[in-house]
Amino acid sequence: MNMLGQWIAFKTIVYREIRRFLRIWVQTLVPPAITIALYFVIFGSLIGSRIGDMGGFDYMQFVVPGLIMMAIIQNAYGNVVSSFFGTKFQRNIEEMLVAPVKEITILLGYVVGGMTRGLAVGGIVTVLALFFTDLNVHNWWVTISMVFLTALVFSLAGFINAIFAESFDDISIIPTFVLTPMIYLGGIFYSVDLLPEFWANVSLVNPILYMVNGFRFGILGASDVGILQAYVMLLLFVAIGFSSALYLLTRAERLRS
């Protein structure tokens, strides 16, 4: 199958992924909007007003970029891991394996599908945030590129999780025991400057720190880490995630008998 054929196959997978999360919008789009709105109310308005400034901004302004990023991360990851594992579980992955679709086409299709949901939820949450605070974008290019790179990294991570997963437990273990702690310790709710030096250094190995702070730089113009450092780390995670996912899919020992 030529490049045009692969392009059609790619569009087919992306279209199918978007159709999937729109079909179950009550499960995919509404819950994250409600959850993040509650964060805005509790941490931003109620508790935030008593916290005072954080990193030179009032707490609501400080926490909003992190919460938007949290929604993007969770939904980009969740979409790919549940969709690809569901495809394995129902065995309709065989529809793609018997067809002349290249592995890279399958990977890109799922990843773009996951990014689309992450960005859709991110958009909804951003609109909700406008009810609680003003958002003045400091640098559009940094803001948009950080959002895209973050959605890409976690779509790839979700894909890798789904390849390894053999049961529904396996697709909830990583989000519960790895992703959630990383998110909460990734500088969404606080500045790492508040941490003791040791824990501040430990935080530097958390990829979410760079994503949240890169995005916060785009919105507020302030960050706990250097913006160049954030880009380097994100591109590194993209490279590692993409090559690992493609390698695992190509070997496909967990997908084929």
Next chain:
Amino acid sequence: MTNEHSFAALEINGLEKTYNNGFQALKGISLNVKAGDFFALLGPNGAGKSTTIGVICSLVSKTAGQVSVFGHNIDTHFTEAKQCIGVVPQEFNFNQFEKVLDIVITQGGYYGLPRRVALERAEKYLRLLDLWDMRGMVSRTLSGGMKRRLMIARALVHEPKLLILDEPTAGVDIELRRSMWEFLEKVNATGTTIILTTHYLEEAESLCRNIAIIDAGTIIENTSMKALLRKLTREVFVLDTKEGISTELKLPGFVFRLMDEHCFEVEVDQHQTLNQLFELLAEQGITITSMRNKANRLEEMFVSVLNAPDDSEANDSEVDSSTTQAKGAAV
């Protein structure tokens, strides 16, 4: 430039498959299916049929051997090989939450068909398989027979040269099964090569021109349907009589058994004729009102082939020459 018409539809040489748990599912099978053929691949459960199909379709990785589809090696020219194949698996493997039309169009997209073409083809095959009215239904709400037909429509959307059906009529009622046979015969008549596995031997006998029987990972018979049936050494017929028959019925040379007062079954071996049987019955004033095979002819042949002594028995124990010859004839 290669001409696909000059190649066999399927050529398998020395195919082996050993699963990770050590189970050897295929022990070096070789098979050749001509272009345009309607070919039956039969065997008992666990014989290796689905594994063979899985290897051809890239769902199972082989341990050794070569597979070519219309001259395209599945290892080196897998894209071209896959483009030639349509597969209907044994188990339902479509998305249970998608609509019928979406499933078929999406499969077309995987084969690079533009959406307009995929939609036209989906309509064509869904109409031919009486599913067009169900195109908006979620697939899990379809009946078992409809799900089977949906998988056939999905396999045909890219109009493959080789259609592989793994027990396509399992669990389908007889009326629907016969309509599916008619449909498959029409598909074959258009030049599409069909490989069929089935447990309904009447289905294989009625549809297929050539046959391979696989048992324990080995091909034990590979011939034309006619040649195979010619090997049948005996047939059992059930006869209904007009007059009541008693235990005094005499049919010298024939093995028979009374079923009831108006029915008996009789074995006719390859050296006997039905004329001989009817002459004996006429001499005793018995009128036959109906007659039928007790079992499907292929079924009898299938059982006899599977029950033939295998290589391992020959290797493990001393056997006389006649046993060895019988085995040789079956292989």
